[in-house]
Amino acid sequence: MSGYHINVFWSDEDERWIADVPDLEYCSAHGDTPARAVAEVEIAIEAWLNAAKQAGKSIPVPRYRPAIYAA
Secondary structure, eight states, X not given: OOOOOOEEEEETTTXXXXXXXXXXXXXXXXXXXXXXXXXXXXXXXXXXXHXXXXXXXXXXXXXXXXXXXXX
């Protein structure tokens, strides 16, 4: 697990579950179930990080946490 927070939500427009990673710009995936969307976005996270490393770009530190965890 990468340590990055993953948001999962239903999209009426796409008629699919969407998983996105707020700390990684444009890193998202979809699936027929929430679990499938998460599995796909975990693949996308790995690809995103590898592409950033190969391009010499900085890797963001996992920071995003939903408000529910703020105290």
